[in-house]
Amino acid sequence: MRCSKSTPPSSKSGQASAPACAAISCRACSTWMTASSSCWTWSACCRPRSWNNWSHRPSRLRPWRALKFKDVCLMTSALSERAFLQLQRFFADASGIQLASGKQTLVASRLRKRVELLGLPSFDAYCDHLSMPGNEDERQRAIDLLTTNETYFFREPAHFEMLSRLLRGPLSTGAIRIWSAACSTGEEPYSIAMSLADLRPDGNWEVVASDLSSRALDAARSGMFRMQRLELMPAGYLQRFCLRGTGKYAGNLLVQRTLRQKVRVLMHNLLDSGAMLGRFDVVFLRNALIYFDAAKKQAILSRVIDQLLPGGLLFVGHSESLHGHRLPLQRVDKAVYRRI
Ligand SMILES: C[S@@+](CC[C@H](N)C(=O)[O-])C[C@H]1O[C@@H](n2cnc3c(N)ncnc32)[C@H](O)[C@@H]1O
Known part of the structure; x- marks a missing residue:
């Protein structure tokens, strides 16, 4: 475990006593380090406010x-x-x-x-x-x-394989914007952000994550998740992009702050225009369309496609069909469409 032996910013005496909120405690050596260090633990003081609100x-x-x-x-x-x-x-x-x-x-x-x-x-x-x-x-x-908020990290891995191919190919340079348009509790946008951080280390990208459920959005903002259903996460990403909870947070992971800061979480109703969000290279609209009737689905898709750049890609859930809808889209792969 690598860790800086520096004193935490809040400690005047030079002794590491009470942790600063931005600092995490390294259990191995009992010194302090910032959340961006490679030590894979964090202390109770780092819990986001929303977590507090939710549990008490x-x-x-x-x-x-x-x-x-x-x-x-x-x-x-x-x-x-x-x-x-x-x-x-x-x-x-x-x-x-x-x-x-x-x-x-x-x-x-x-x-x-x-x-x-x-x-x-x-x-x-x-x-x-x-x-x-x-x-x-x-x-x-x-x-x-x-609302039904079922989700997990790297769900439907074929989409993340395609995203990786894009990030190594046509999206390997230039600014990228990706929208997770029904992000639920955040596993989807953080999966996207991890892929981007891995393959676009220049940081010239942004992820926008939106949903209708404020409780789900609070969870997404906190970046804290139960350590479960992680089997689809690529090897090494957990250690690289997450901190492991200890003590009362044992069994949880916290997405690293640098990554959390790259994901903009906001409330947005799919029935409304997304013009305020700007335009995107890729939109993930997965496992949400399934809940709407054909007319609402058409309206939502039209609004979402309006926010796709020409040539941009739309990912829908693998169980969701766009059959019968008149849309400016061309099928690229299973559950992947290009805006024409
Ligand atoms: C099953 S989750 C999908 C999460 C993620 N996209 C995935 O595939 O794992 C569906 C999400 O759609 C959201 N949702 C439902 N109606 C919505 C609406 N009108 N506007 C925005 N989000 C909505 C729900 O709150 C829920 O979080």
Whole structure:
């Protein structure tokens, strides 16, 4: 393990006592080093604020604690037809996704804890609460709970193999912009950033990561992930681009700050124009289209393609078909299209 034997910026006495937030502790030699060093550990002080927010809810938000478990279960066990229709309409307006009838169990399971936490007697009462003026935060929370955020590092590796070929060939020089257009909790944009950092060490690139779920975006911004489903990550990337959590963060990894700084994370609804984001050489729009009906899919694709430079590439999920859509795209490979 390489580490500088320097004193942390916050220590005046010359003794490494309390860690500065930008410093990490090397367990091997007990000296301090910056997060950009090659030591593969980080200390608890480096945790991002959002992680804190997420894991420590104030107890005043837990009125249900005073209730007996069986009462709570009785209160919210049934999702009425009226409540389901209201939630269906709310989510379709917000995201463009139509929750199919038959998804009542899914919706109830995703929202039940929240309804209980608020101390509300039923899903109907929750719908009333959602529609009250000024309850934007609650509406965002409901969107967070209703979206499906399944993702993992280097998912659908054929796309990353193609990206590597591009970065060694036509995209080996010049500025590059890549958009992860439904980035979820961030594994996709950081996979892209790792590929770029590896093959374009000049740093003349940027990754933009967007999603509709603020909770997913908080996770993406934190750059902290469970150490799981990493089997598709190329050998050496974990040690090169991530720090391993110790102590209470054991079992987690933190993407290195230099890489986190290259990924711009922001909220963007795919139903809206992406003009403010600028234009891109490559767009990853994967495993999101599958949730939309044909008309919404066409509208979203048109908006996303508007942000592709001529000749730019669009990657969609391997299970997503563009068949039947009239779009200025030419198929290049499975789930890869070029803007014409
Ligand atoms: C299954 S994840 C896909 C994550 C990643 N692209 C991948 O392939 O692993 C789908 C994401 O689409 C997002 N999403 C759904 N509707 C959206 C919308 N209208 N605008 C932006 N993002 C949306 C969800 O929040 C979710 O994070």
